[in-house]
Amino acid sequence: MIELHGLTKRYGEKTVVDDLTFTIQPGVVTGFLGPNGAGKSTTMRMLVGLEEPDGGSSAVNGRTYGEHAAPAHEIGVLLDAGARHPGRSARDHLLALAATHRISAKRVDEVIELVGLAEVARSRSGGFSLGMGQRLGIASALLGDPETVMLDEPVNGLDPEGIRWIRELLRGLAAEGRTVFVSSHLMSEMALTAEHLIVVGRGRLIADISVADLVAQSITSVRVRSPRTAELRAVLAGDDVTVTTGTDGALDVTGLSLEQIGDRAAAAALTVHELTLQRASLEEAYMELTAHAVEYHGTLTTAGSSPIPTTSATPTPERTAA
Ligand SMILES: Nc1ncnc2c1ncn2[C@@H]1O[C@H](COP(=O)(O)OP(=O)(O)OP(=O)(O)O)[C@@H](O)[C@H]1O
Numbered sequence: 001m002i003e004l005h006g007l008t009k010r011y012g013e014k015t016v017v018d019d020l021t022f023t024i025q026p027g028v029v030t031g032f033l034g035p036n037g038a039g040k041s042t043t044m045r046m047l048v049g050l051e052e053p054d055g056g057s058s059a060v061n062g063r064t065y066g067e068h069a070a071p072a073h074e075i076g077v078l079l080d081a082g083a084r085h086p087g088r089s090a091r092d093h094l095l096a097l098a099a100t101h102r103i104s105a106k107r108v109d110e111v112i113e114l115v116g117l118a119e120v121a122r123s124r125s126g127g128f129s130l131g132m133g134q135r136l137g138i139a140s141a142l143l144g145d146p147e148t149v150m151l152d153e154p155v156n157g158l159d160p161e162g163i164r165w166i167r168e169l170l171r172g173l174a175a176e177g178r179t180v181f182v183s184s185h186l187m188s189e190m191a192l193t194a195e196h197l198i199v200v201g202r203g204r205l206i207a208d209i210s211v212a213d214l215v216a217q218s219i220t221s222v223r224v225r226s227p228r229t230a231e232l233r234a235v236l237a238g239d240d241v242t243v244t245t246g247t248d249g250a251l252d253v254t255g256l257s258l259e260q261i262g263d264r265a266a267a268a269a270l271t272v273h274e275l276t277l278q279r280a281s282l283e284e285a286y287m288e289l290t291a292h293a294v295e296y297h298g299t300l301t302t303a304g305s306s307p308i309p310t311t312s313a314t315p316t317p318e319r320t321a322a
Contacts, residue, residue, distance in 0.1 A: 086126025
């Protein structure tokens with residue numbers, strides 16, 4: 001388990017991690033999401049004592065990182081896959097790490113096998129591709145068979161097969177009852193890997209929410225199709241109701257539930273050929289959550305997005321029909 005209480009970090013005038021409080025539970029993969037510069041890496045670095053917080057506290061498996069006598073058995077981390085001597089082989093790199101915790105060479109060979117580096121384990125790691133480096137970083141994290149695993153952007157540089165492999169690996173580690181905390185700025189990836197999400201923007205907590213709840217909150221409108229569109233439009237009209245017509249003639253309705261629409265159509269004896277909930281994709285829900293927290297905008301970023309909900313209890317803002 002990982003616990004943060006009011007964790008805060010400032011660099012000069014800028015607060016890059018701002019009063020973060022949340023708990024990462026064992027048994028599920030928790031995704032740590034946020035735009036570039038949101039403070040994810042800084043948070044992770046503080047959790048393992050690589051940065052000193054300016055406020056708040058954190059604990060891994062019930063104790064601060066520094067209180068653990070053998071931290072590699074408590075928390076395995078991948079923070080920088082390039083952090084290795086290029087002249088050393090993968091095996092020697094792992095043996096050196098293993099020596100700090102009296103971990104056996106047998107365990108080194110096990111993790112090499114687990115991450116699929118057996119064929120290149122004795123070659124200079126300086127020649128490794130980005131993906132091979134990520135695999136070596138993951139092997140380092142797993143070396144101590146830790147209860148908690150924390151990986152910063154582990155899919156960086158992996159090919160599709162590698163991405164699928166890490167997804168299954170993380171889910172497997174969680175299924176064994178471990179705490180798995182993994183950062184990404186890609187919702188699409190986290191949607192497939194994580195069951196729970198911590199979303200941050202500009203150092204602040206935006207959402208602490210299960211993927212299932214985020215999906216449930218992302219219902220944005222109801223699509224209804226009828227051969228008597230004009231009459232249906234009239235019976236649905238109301239102050240807080242927005243009805244737009246799609247190119248195929250179907251109506252897209254916000255402000256009424258699926259049941260209310262069905263009841264009104266039935267009361268007016270209007271035949272309905274389709275009545276479906278339209279959900280924003282998780283990617284859209286995430287973009288809405290973080291719209292105001294994106295620090296570095298590309299030229300294609302649209303202006304005037306919805307306000308950010310500040311807690312998990314706040315529903316995803318509804319997409320307004322144009
Ligand atoms: N050592 C440092 N000195 C000054 N500013 C820093 C330092 N480390 C990080 N920052 C700043 O802190 C902010 C948060 O950075 P951080 O790397 O934690 O974000 P991130 O969410 O991991 O982003 P990314 O997805 O781009 O890796 C950024 O504005 C970054 O420029």
